[in-house]
Amino acid sequence: MIPGVPLQDFLLLSAALFCVGLYGVVTRRNAVGVLMGLELMFNAANINLVAFNTYLHAGALSGQMFTLFTITIAAAEATVGLALVVSIFRARRSVRLEHVDLLKG
Amino acid sequence: MTFSTATWIVPLLPLSGFLFNFLFGRGDRRVVPRVALAAVGCALALSLVLAVQVLGDPAPKVDSIPWLSVSNQVFGHFTINVGTLLDPLSAMMLVVVCLVSFLVHLYSLGYMDDEPGLARFFMYLGLFTFSMLGLVVSPNLFQMYIFWELVGLCSYLLIGFYTSKPEANQACKKAFVVNRVGDLGMFLGILFLTYYLGTSDFGQIAAHIGQWPLFGPAWLPLGAVALLLFCGAVGKSAQFPLHVWLPDAMEGPTPVSALIHAATMVAAGVFMVARVYAVFDAALLSSVNAPMVVACVGGFTSLFAATIACTQFDIKRVLAYSTLSQLGYMVLALGVGGLGVTAGAFHLFTHAFFKALLFLGAGSAIHAVHSNDLRAMGGLRRKMPITGITFLVGCLAISGVWPFAGFFSKDMILAALKEAHLMTLYAVAVGVAFLTAFYMFRLYFLAFEGPSPEHGHAHESPWTMTLPLLVLAALSSAAGFASLDYNGRSFGSYIRFDRGPTLSSDWGRAQSLALAHPDAVGDYRKATALWEAQAPAPAAMAMVPAGESRAFVLDYRVAVPATLVGLAGILLAFGVYRLKWVDPAKVAAALGPVYTTVYNKYYVDEFYRWMIDHVYYVLSGAIAWFDRHVVDGVMNGLALVMQAAGGALRRLQTGRVQAYALAMLGGILLLLGALKVLAP
Numbered sequence: 001m002i003p004g005v006p007l008q009d010f011l012l013l014s015a016a017l018f019c020v021g022l023y024g025v026v027t028r029r030n031a032v033g034v035l036m037g038l039e040l041m042f043n044a045a046n047i048n049l050v051a052f053n054t055y056l057h058a059g060a061l062s063g064q065m066f067t068l069f070t071i072t073i074a075a076a077e078a079t080v081g082l083a084l085v086v087s088i089f090r091a092r093r094s095v096r097l098e099h100v101d102l103l104k105g
Numbered sequence: 106m107t108f109s110t111a112t113w114i115v116p117l118l119p120l121s122g123f124l125f126n127f128l129f130g131r132g133d134r135r136v137v138p139r140v141a142l143a144a145v146g147c148a149l150a151l152s153l154v155l156a157v158q159v160l161g162d163p164a165p166k167v168d169s170i171p172w173l174s175v176s177n178q179v180f181g182h183f184t185i186n187v188g189t190l191l192d193p194l195s196a197m198m199l200v201v202v203c204l205v206s207f208l209v210h211l212y213s214l215g216y217m218d219d220e221p222g223l224a225r226f227f228m229y230l231g232l233f234t235f236s237m238l239g240l241v242v243s244p245n246l247f248q249m250y251i252f253w254e255l256v257g258l259c260s261y262l263l264i265g266f267y268t269s270k271p272e273a274n275q276a277c278k279k280a281f282v283v284n285r286v287g288d289l290g291m292f293l294g295i296l297f298l299t300y301y302l303g304t305s306d307f308g309q310i311a312a313h314i315g316q317w318p319l320f321g322p323a324w325l326p327l328g329a330v331a332l333l334l335f336c337g338a339v340g341k342s343a344q345f346p347l348h349v350w351l352p353d354a355m356e357g358p359t360p361v362s363a364l365i366h367a368a369t370m371v372a373a374g375v376f377m378v379a380r381v382y383a384v385f386d387a388a389l390l391s392s393v394n395a396p397m398v399v400a401c402v403g404g405f406t407s408l409f410a411a412t413i414a415c416t417q418f419d420i421k422r423v424l425a426y427s428t429l430s431q432l433g434y435m436v437l438a439l440g441v442g443g444l445g446v447t448a449g450a451f452h453l454f455t456h457a458f459f460k461a462l463l464f465l466g467a468g469s470a471i472h473a474v475h476s477n478d479l480r481a482m483g484g485l486r487r488k489m490p491i492t493g494i495t496f497l498v499g500c501l502a503i504s505g506v507w508p509f510a511g512f513f514s515k516d517m518i519l520a521a522l523k524e525a526h527l528m529t530l531y532a533v534a535v536g537v538a539f540l541t542a543f544y545m546f547r548l549y550f551l552a553f554e555g556p557s558p559e560h561g562h563a564h565e566s567p568w569t570m571t572l573p574l575l576v577l578a579a580l581s582s583a584a585g586f587a588s589l590d591y592n593g594r595s596f597g598s599y600i601r602f603d604r605g606p607t608l609s610s611d612w613g614r615a616q617s618l619a620l621a622h623p624d625a626v627g628d629y630r631k632a633t634a635l636w637e638a639q640a641p642a643p644a645a646m647a648m649v650p651a652g653e654s655r656a657f658v659l660d661y662r663v664a665v666p667a668t669l670v671g672l673a674g675i676l677l678a679f680g681v682y683r684l685k686w687v688d689p690a691k692v693a694a695a696l697g698p699v700y701t702t703v704y705n706k707y708y709v710d711e712f713y714r715w716m717i718d719h720v721y722y723v724l725s726g727a728i729a730w731f732d733r734h735v736v737d738g739v740m741n742g743l744a745l746v747m748q749a750a751g752g753a754l755r756r757l758q759t760g761r762v763q764a765y766a767l768a769m770l771g772g773i774l775l776l777l778g779a780l781k782v783l784a785p
Contacts, residue, residue: 022770025763025766026763026766026767026770027763034762034763097761097762097763098761100760100762101759101760101761102760103758103760104758104759104760
């Protein structure tokens with residue numbers, strides 16, 4: 001808990017970070033950029049978890065523990081995601097998402 | 106070995122012969138006929154033993170095993186059995202079927218000698234004999250229906266035996282389809298009867314039929330059920346208006362016409378009505394007088410067919426119309442009830458012999474001159490004396506001349522009609538007796554007497570063909586005496602219908618119960634509970650004492666006129682066709698349109714053809730149009746809508762992950778907005 005900084009500030013930061021991440025996910029043409037946007041969104045959630053834990057249940061550590069889990073899972077997700085991107089690149093010589101529309105109806 | 110075991114074996118013998126020929130016969134022209142003949146011969150021997158046993162102990166013996174068991178809310182517990190029923194009626198039919206079948210097998214050895222499909226023919230004959238024997242020993246309606254259809258199938262196969270003859274192919278299809286019309290009614294009748302009485306066993310039906318007002322639904326009088334059953338008999342026994350198949354069935358080989366379309370299968374309708382006569386008798390108490398309808402159909406058919414028989418020139422067709430007429434006689438007798446049931450069964454018995462004789466004799470003549478046309482025959486008696494003399498015996502028997510078999514059975518029918526005071530039908534029957542004598546002797550004089558056209562090769566048939574003729578001639582001469590009284594025993598003391606002593610009281614009780622408890626009517630379980638809850642009323646209202654003997658007593662007031670008209674018919678035929686009093690062609694010309702109408706069989710076939718072309722096809726055309734355009738149209742329309750919708754919606758599926766993510770975002774925002782508005 002940082003004295004003088006209310007919970008809302010953390011939440012605003014988290015929301016801003018989430019929005020930046022989401023913007024990246026939706027607009028980036030490069031698959032790697034999309035993955036980076038996803039990481040931002042993860043981190044926005046993490047900030048939320050830690051902030052809520054600190055301000056609402058100061059004695060407990062579950063928020064922090066959850067965050068550690070999320071970081072681990074995000075690392076795994078990034079691994080899989082990057083592997084997919086590499087595989088797509090090998091197959092199609094491109095990592096631009098508009099070139100990957102095989103499921104078009 | 107008990108009675109019932111032996112009764113199982115009789116039908117199984119021809120079946121085993123058929124199966125042996127089918128599996129191992131390999132179409133061998135010497136093996137197959139002999140196996141078939143031996144199988145039928147064994148069946149004949151066994152059925153004669155059984156008949157002697159039944160003469161000593163006429164009580165019905167049933168031996169059956171459960172086949173299908175139904176247990177549900179509606180029926181309670183209901184079982185369909187298969188098995189055998191041995192009583193005087195089935196014993197008589199066993200002997201008649203086995204005997205005629207055996208003689209026809211023997212005859213066919215000679216008649217079909219140069220036929221390439223000989224083995225196939227004998228296999229069909231064996232299958233038919235099995236089916237017919239299974240039919241006559243059936244203890245319940247369901248088994249009877251199964252065999253009823255089997256004999257229909259065999260009839261189809263044998264009518265169409267000459268597969269290269271287009272007329273035969275047409276005729277077998279016609280026979281099958283026309284029979285289906287009647288069988289549909291019969292099947293409905295069986296279902297109604299079984300559903301509402303909870304049983305299809307003949308003994309049980311007779312015992313429970315008096316309870317119909319309570320067990321049957323109010324909208325279905327018993328007479329209607331009886332008439333539905335009668336539909337089957339109308340089809341199988343070729344009564345008007347379903348008679349059209351039988352004359353065409355003459356396209357089959359002549360031995361088949363003798364066995365199936367004269368002596369046995371066509372009598373199955375008469376047999377079936379006699380078997381369930383309790384239903385027809387009880388129907389007298391209901392609002393539909395089914396026996397009267399039966400009598401009128403029979404009487405009409407006998408007169409109708411007899412007039413046609415006078416004009417035909419195809420020897421087999423004359424005999425076919427004669428069969429129609431005689432079957433009509435039997436049905437007429439059955440409709441009278443009482444003595445009539447005995448008389449109908451007795452006429453069935455004697456007719457089987459003399460009509461088989463006439464057909465086999467006609468076959469012998471056809472075999473000799475290679476033509477069915479009476480105008481191509483003539484003077485055959487001198488060339489083939491055995492055929493000629495036995496044919497004459499058959500003609501005398503069917504004309505009702507004493508002491509031949511037809512005299513006794515025809516007289517019994519007339520006596521039954523007189524006893525029932527049905528004077529119009531009595532007059533019809535006497536008229537038919539005259540016509541019968543006339544057309545049979547017309548046939549005889551045209552074919553066997555007079556000058557012979559050039560057919561020098563005509564000669565007597567081999568012994569395999571003449572022996573059956575001699576045996577049948579002997580039976581046609583002697584069978585009538587079975588109706589006379591021998592120490593209180595006669596044909597009529599064995600085969601008769603006695604109204605059960607409780608029928609009327611049961612009917613009355615059931616009616617009063619039905620009035621008091623309308624909710625239970627037609628509900629088998631409720632009705633049974635009600636019926637059993639009430640103590641049975643004393644059986645005091647017996648109408649006919651059980652066990653009354655029905656020996657044939659010669660009534661001169663019936664016998665003399667009947668014999669006189671028979672002799673008059675013979676004399677007329679003799680005068681016209683032998684002494685040439687008048688030229689038949691001139692008579693025909695003088696009668697003009699009347700003769701043409703009769704000669705063309707009253708245009709019934711043409712009428713049916715017209716109905717099919719102008720009514721049936723138009724109706725089915727309309728239905729086909731509805732099916733093609735409305736039913737199919739709805740389905741095709743649905744499919745088109747689905748296709749179009751899919752085509753439009755598939756554009757949403759861009760394959761771009763980011764577009765989906767954006768859509769998800771939009772969705773979430775929408776949901777959040779909705780939450781904000783709805784639940785602030």
